[in-house]
Amino acid sequence: MTPTNGTPSIILIAGHWLGGWAWDEVRALLPAERFRVAAPTLAGLDGDDPDRSRATLDDQLAGILDAIGHAGGSREHPVTLVAHSGANAPVTLALDRHPELVRRIIWVDSGPVAPGTAFAPDAPEDLAELPLPPFDALGAQASLAGLDANMLARFRARAVPEPGPVLRQSVDLSNDARLAVPTTLVCCSISSAQVRELADAGHPMFAEVARLAHLETVDLPTGHWPMWSRPGDLAAIIASAVS
Incomplete structure (x- = not known):
């Protein structure tokens, strides 16, 4: 996929347990005449891959960089990355390694991670x-607001276990140029006012937000999976940010 006539390229990266299929509704609402859209499935999240449980953050990073390459991403034609939830670790790595290839980063109920961060550093080797946990346990950690029974059933049926190495691996960052990439935070289960307050207070989950040079926030009140609960509104926010 290469850009033609200046058509912006958008790469959608889903969070834990999810493949590119999670973006189907949003992709359908991003007009092909205006955008070139890809939604790769990260390493370890393809249910047909017999070696998926061995995947690492480095493997997921490689997949994101491949997707940027397939989209024709370059200094002259940087792409927009859209990252949901637990995709924040490999996408932060991509920003650190090649900020020049990213025109804008859009975090969907997510945000950049700090150096040395691991999702589950104490997970046993x-x-x-x-x-995917039972929904009562998952809902205690991340809001399921807006998801009906059919959505939850599809989530359960298509979810792929997250690889252990991805959960344990810490994020090695060294290039502060990642902080200069224009950033949009789409705030769903927590408001933009709360995010800014926590960032200003130095909360470790939002430490990097306070360091971003070019930040805009957009409130989209719903649960943690807005690509299903409010796909039309999320697609419109992405289109506006890209345009």
Whole structure:
């Protein structure tokens, strides 16, 4: 996929347990005549891959860089990355390694991670993978607001266990140029006012937000999976940010 006539390229990266299929509704609402859109499935999240539980953040980073390459991403034609939830670790790595290839980063109920961060640093070495938890446990950690029974059933049926190495690996960052990439935070389960307040207070989950040079925030009140609960509104926000 290469850019033609200046058509912007958008790469959608889903969070834990999810493949590119999670963006189907949003992709359908991003007009092909205006945008070239890809939604790759990260390493370890293809249910047909027999080695998926061995995938690392480095493997996921390689997949994101491949997707940028396939989209024709370059200094002259940088892409827009859209990252949801737990995709923040590999996408932050991509920003650190090649900020010049990214025109804008859009975080969907997510945000950049700080150097040395690991999602589950205390996860035992013999944990091969983490399946999608029961919804009562998941809902205690991330809001399920806006998801009906059919959406939850599809989530359960298509979710792929998250690889253990991805959960344990810490993020090695060294290039502060990543902080200069124009950034949009789409705030869903927590408001933009709360995000800014936590960032200003130095909360570790939002430490990098306070360091961003070019930040805009957009409120989209819903649960943690807005690509299903409010796909039309999310597509419109992405289109506006890209345009």
